Amino acid sequence: MEECPRCGWPVTEAYEVLSRHLTSEGVVSYTRCACGEVQVRVQPYGPGEVVSASRGDNPPRGAPPRGTR
Template sequence: MDRRTDDFCPCCGWPTAEPYQVVSRHQTSEGTIIWSRCACGRLQVHRGATLVLRATARP
């Protein structure tokens, strides 16, 4: 089974679907928005189980 490259953090390889630390969670009209950090500290945004945005640089 092939996995897409955006299924894992390009920096540390942590699975995108398993946020390391949830920073905040908000209900919107399109579903739940979750701001989280990867194990390497990179900020990411999910809507439901879909990755919407990933920071290009680590803190």
């Protein structure tokens, strides 16, 4: 099991997920450990895995929630 190099907290038990992004290589996750260390991880896509994202799923930042206009 991989652990935080600073405090030994298990990396698989991220204390706080700061953000996740789809990339051409896989999913990039920025997480914060219990000790405050920020870590960046890339989880590659599996063989034959198809990933898609629709621009309509997430409104732009600052946009009002749907149905409130």
